[in-house]
Ligand SMILES: [Zn+2]
């Protein structure tokens with residue numbers, strides 16, 4: 001048996017409503033900018049200058065899956081390096097403070113970005129449609145994955161018992177606990193979907209992989 005649901009919460013302190021309100025304000029601002037990005041992408045598609053396409057036969061079915069995985073891998077790398085840069089003392093205050101202002105994350109923190117951060121995040125999707133051929137379905141699937149993943153990693157509790165996923169999954173994919181540690185410690189766990197860059201570049205908390213194992217062996 002896994003831990004009861006209430007014991008899987010990761011917050012050290014009670015959630016503060018003022019923080020949630022601030023997160024919502026930033027999220028609305030970010031959403032307005034992301035809407036502008038979407039409008040730009042559609043206009044560029046209409047002008048025929050993007051690599052977006054609409055016919056599944058264009059590159060074949062296998063390419064839909066391949067390009068979807070490619071977008072996630074490229075976005076994960078992009079996010080890791082910009083996120084690490086955001087935490088540099090020169091940039092943190094005006095680029096990334098908004099996302100960390102609430103301390104413990106809640107789902108409302110998922111898209112709580114200062115406007116400069118929202119611009120840098122949005123530029124990824126504005127840029128990717130000029131770099132690799134993407135079907136509209138692939139683009140929408142990547143956007144949905146990003147949204148669901150962001151909410152999942154900012155839940156503030158573990159949605160699933162530790163035994164729900166196989167151990168290798170927890171080692172290579174980022175979940176609520178992994179990202180909550182980033183919100184507590186700042187100096188570790190900069191990745192978005194995968195732990196690959198954190199492991200490779202030594203920014204994974206040294207206790208992270210031992211904690212889930214201990215949980216499993218205790219039950
Ligand atoms: Zn976060």
Ligand SMILES: [Zn+2]
Nearest residue numbers: 083087096182
């Ligand atoms: Zn951060």
